[in-house]
Amino acid sequence: AIVTNVELPGGPKRKTRPKATAVVVAIRIRPLAEWIERYARSMPSLDGQPQVALIAPPGSRDARARDGGHKLYAFDHVFDPGNQEEIYDTLGRQCLDHALQGFNASVFAYGMTGSGKTHTMMGTPDDPGVIMRVCEGLFGPEFDGWSVEVSFLEIYNEQVIDLLSPTQLAPVQRGEAVRIKQSGGREASPALGRTFVASTRKASSVHTMKGLTVREHPQFGVYVEGLVRVAVTSAADIDQLLAQGTKMRAVASTNMNSTSSRSHAVVQLFVAEGSSGDKVAQLNLIDLAGSENAKRADTSGTRLKEGQNINKSLFVLGQCIAILAGADGVSDFAQRHGTGANGELLDAASARVTAAARYVPYRDSTLTWILKECLGGNSKTCMLCTLSADEANHEQSLSTLKYADHAKRIKTKPVVNEDTTKKVIRALQTEIKDLANELKQT
Ligand code: ADP
Ligand code: MG
Numbered sequence: 001a002i003v004t005n006v007e008l009p010g011g012p013k014r015k016t017r018p019k020a021t022a023v024v025v026a027i028r029i030r031p032l033a034e035w036i037e038r039y040a041r042s043m044p045s046l047d048g049q050p051q052v053a054l055i056a057p058p059g060s061r062d063a064r065a066r067d068g069g070h071k072l073y074a075f076d077h078v079f080d081p082g083n084q085e086e087i088y089d090t091l092g093r094q095c096l097d098h099a100l101q102g103f104n105a106s107v108f109a110y111g112m113t114g115s116g117k118t119h120t121m122m123g124t125p126d127d128p129g130v131i132m133r134v135c136e137g138l139f140g141p142e143f144d145g146w147s148v149e150v151s152f153l154e155i156y157n158e159q160v161i162d163l164l165s166p167t168q169l170a171p172v173q174r175g176e177a178v179r180i181k182q183s184g185g186r187e188a189s190p191a192l193g194r195t196f197v198a199s200t201r202k203a204s205s206v207h208t209m210k211g212l213t214v215r216e217h218p219q220f221g222v223y224v225e226g227l228v229r230v231a232v233t234s235a236a237d238i239d240q241l242l243a244q245g246t247k248m249r250a251v252a253s254t255n256m257n258s259t260s261s262r263s264h265a266v267v268q269l270f271v272a273e274g275s276s277g278d279k280v281a282q283l284n285l286i287d288l289a290g291s292e293n294a295k296r297a298d299t300s301g302t303r304l305k306e307g308q309n310i311n312k313s314l315f316v317l318g319q320c321i322a323i324l325a326g327a328d329g330v331s332d333f334a335q336r337h338g339t340g341a342n343g344e345l346l347d348a349a350s351a352r353v354t355a356a357a358r359y360v361p362y363r364d365s366t367l368t369w370i371l372k373e374c375l376g377g378n379s380k381t382c383m384l385c386t387l388s389a390d391e392a393n394h395e396q397s398l399s400t401l402k403y404a405d406h407a408k409r410i411k412t413k414p415v416v417n418e419d420t421t422k423k424v425i426r427a428l429q430t431e432i433k434d435l436a437n438e439l440k441q442t
Pocket of ligand 2: 114117118119260261287
C-alpha cells in the first residue's frame with residue numbers, strides 16, 4: 001500500500017510566527033600596559049546601557065575631538081576588559097540556553113588584528129575562551145542525552161578549508177594526485193556531510209588547496225558540501241579537534257603564504273536531543289579576519305597594495321550589516337510616517353526604498369553565504385566587537401564602533417527548529433508496524 005498523508009505524531013506542523021530578535025552587541029576593550037593612557041574606555045550610562053567612550057586623540061580630524069570631548073556609543077554589554085568567565089556567563093551561556101530551547105545561536109568576534117578576538121573566542125588552555133566554555137556546557141547535566149557534532153572550517157580567499165579533514169591540507173606537488181573529499185549522493189543534505197566518496201584529481205600548483213563547495217538546499221538551507229562533522233562525546237574530544245584544526249590552520253596559512261589575520265575561522269556545533277526528543281540546534285562560533293582587511297580599495301593612493309588586503313567576505317559582511325540595519329530603519333520610518341497628508345505618496349516611496357534596501361547580498365561572499373541565517377534569519381546572534389585601548393588605533397576603533405552600532409539595529413527571526421526528518425521517520429516506522437500487524441491479522 002502507498003501511504004499518503006502521513007499523520008505526524010504531535011499533529012500537523014505548527015506554524016509559529018518568528019519573533020524578530022535584536023542582535024546582541026557587546027564590546028570588549030583589550031587592556032594595555034598600566035602606564036599607557038587608555039584611549040577607549042567603558043562609561044556607565046543613565047538608562048542602563050553601558051557605553052564606550054573614545055577619548056579624542058590630539059590632532060584628530062573628528063570635530064568633537066577638537067573640542068576635547070569624547071564620542072560615546074551605547075551597547076548591550078561593555079567589557080573593560082572583563083574576564084573570560086564573565087564573557088561566557090553573559091554571552092556563551094545564552095547560546096546554551098537557546099540551544100536547549102531548539103534555537104540556533106551564533107557569536108561573531110569582530111575587530112582589528114591584535115584586539116583580542118582569538119583570545120576571547122579560543123582563549124588559552126589555562127583560561128579558555130567562549131568556544132571551549134560553551135563546549136563544556138554542552139556536556140553538562142542540562143544536555144544529558146543530547147548528541148553533539150563538530151565542524152571546524154576556515155574561509156581564506158573565499159575558499160572553504162575543512163580544518164577537520166586530514167587529507168585536505170596535505171602539501172601537494174604540482175601534478176601530484178590529490179584526493180578530494182566529496183559528499184556522496186545527489187540529494188545532498190547536511191546529514192549527508194558524513195558520507196564521502198573520495199575522488200582523485202591532479203594538483204595544478206604546489207599550493208593547491210581545493211576549497212569545498214557551498215550549496216543551498218531548498219529545505220535544509222545553506223551548507224558546505226562534504227564538510228566533515230565529527231560526533232563527539234566529551235568537551236575534551238572537541239578540545240583535541242580544535243587544537244588539531246588550529247594546527248592545520250597554521251599549516252594552511254604557511255602554504256598559502258597568508259596569516260590567520262586574513263582568514264575567518266568558524267566552529268559549528270550541531271546538537272540534538274536524544275532519541276525521545278526532537279530538538280535540534282546549530283551553534284556558530286566565529287573568529288573573523290582582522291577588520292583592517294575590510295578596507296575599501298579606493299580610500300587612499302596605495303590602491304594596489306590595499307586592493308590585495310581586501311577581504312571580500314569581510315567587506316560583504318559589512319555591506320550586509322549596513323543594509324540590514326538600514327532596511328529596518330526604513331521600515332520603522334514607513335511605520336511612523338506612513339500616514340498623514342502625504343501618506344500615500346510616502347508609503348509608495350518608502351515601500352520602494354524598502355524593497356530595494358532589503359536586497360541583502362549574502363551570496364556575494366563565502367562567509368555571508370554560509371552564515372546567512374545568523375545575519376538575517378534563523379539564529380539568535382551576538383556580535384562581540386573587540387577594541388584596542390590604544391589611541392594609535394583610533395581609525396580602526398572608530399570603524400569597529402560604527403560597525404557595532406549598525407549591528408545593533410539588525411533583527412533576526414529565530415524559530416524553534418523541528419527535526420522533521422526524525423519525525424517523518426518515526427511516523428513511517430509506526431505506519432510499518434501497524435501494517436505488519438494488519439498483515440498478521442489477515
Ligand atoms: P586577534 O585575534 O584579535 O588578532 P588576539 O586575541 O590574538 O587578537 O590578541 C592579541 C594579544 O593580546 C594576544 O597575545 C592576547 O593574549 C592578548 N590579549 C587580547 N585580549 C586580551 C585580554 N582581554 N586580556 C589579556 N590579554 C589579551
Ligand atoms: Mg586572531
